[in-house]
Amino acid sequence: SQQGEEDPQALSIQEGENATMNCSYKTSINNLQWYRQNSGRGLVHLILIRSNEREKHSGRLRVTLDTSKKSSSLLITASRAADTASYFCATDYDNYGQNFVFGPGTRLSVLP
Amino acid sequence: DAGVTQSPTHLIKTRGQQVTLRCSPKSGHDTVSWYQQALGQGPQFIFQYYEEEERQRGNFPDRFSGHQFPNYSSELNVNALLLGDSALYLCASSFRTSGEPYEQYFGPGTRLTVT
Numbered sequence: 751s752q753q754g755e756e757d758p759q760a761l762s763i764q765e766g767e768n769a770t771m772n773c774s775y776k777t778s779i780n781n782l783q784w785y786r787q788n789s790g791r792g793l794v795h796l797i798l799i800r801s802n803e804r805e806k807h808s809g810r811l812r813v814t815l816d817t818s819k820k821s822s823s824l825l826i827t828a829s830r831a832a833d834t835a836s837y838f839c840a841t842d843y844d845n846y847g848q849n850f851v852f853g854p855g856t857r858l859s860v861l862p
Numbered sequence: 863d864a865g866v867t868q869s870p871t872h873l874i875k876t877r878g879q880q881v882t883l884r885c886s887p888k889s890g891h892d893t894v895s896w897y898q899q900a901l902g903q904g905p906q907f908i909f910q911y912y913e914e915e916e917r918q919r920g921n922f923p924d925r926f927s928g929h930q931f932p933n934y935s936s937e938l939n940v941n942a943l944l945l946g947d948s949a950l951y952l953c954a955s956s957f958r959t960s961g962e963p964y965e966q967y968f969g970p971g972t973r974l975t976v977t
Contacts, residue, residue, distance in 0.1 A: 852905045
């Protein structure tokens with residue numbers, strides 16, 4: 751079974767609103783990464799957060815990690831139509847990607 | 863600086879046939895991982911190659927095999943194709959640095975359709 755599970759499965763918002771996606775996982779990790787995928791194409795790396803970090807920012811992205819709850823969230827502020835994509839969390843057990851497990855993703859639609 | 867490249871972009875094969883997909887990693891990267899992504903699903907890890915050896919393997923049958931060349935490029939071979947092998951196959955490269963978490967850079971993928 752997959753390690754990470756994103757929630758919700760699908761999210762539809764208006765441009766300018768904030769979008770929050772959550773990821774839960776089952777076992778201890780070394781780091782967690784968020785990726786974006788447009789229309790079934792290659793994945794784009796968004797942000798990496800290590801197990802000893804609680805929050806990271808990158809532009810309009812904010813990621814939090816709660817290792818006690820085994821969960822992470824991705825917040826996209828002031829969303830744009832170009833943010834429409836599928837978002838995946840990926841958990842890494844050993845820092846070498848040998849146990850790099852993706853969740854099923856959240857499909858975000860940002861309406862103009 | 864070229865990113866990760868994959869070929870071909872699309873491929874149509876018949877059940878029982880064999881297929882080879884190719885990947886060139888991002889410049890400076892030495893590790894290649896392969897993923898299978900079915901429609902509407904997240905990528906599933908197939909295996910990873912480093913120093914021309916398979917280092918880790920996901921839950922895929924022996925019909926899936928690979929190779930890494932001295933220039934770090936890689937191939938994914940699938941034998942005896944099944945309808946269920948239809949998917950987007952993604953290659954990701956990275957630089958394996960001891961003790962440091964790393965980012966994987968993904969190629970655009972190869973869309974395989976088995977009829």
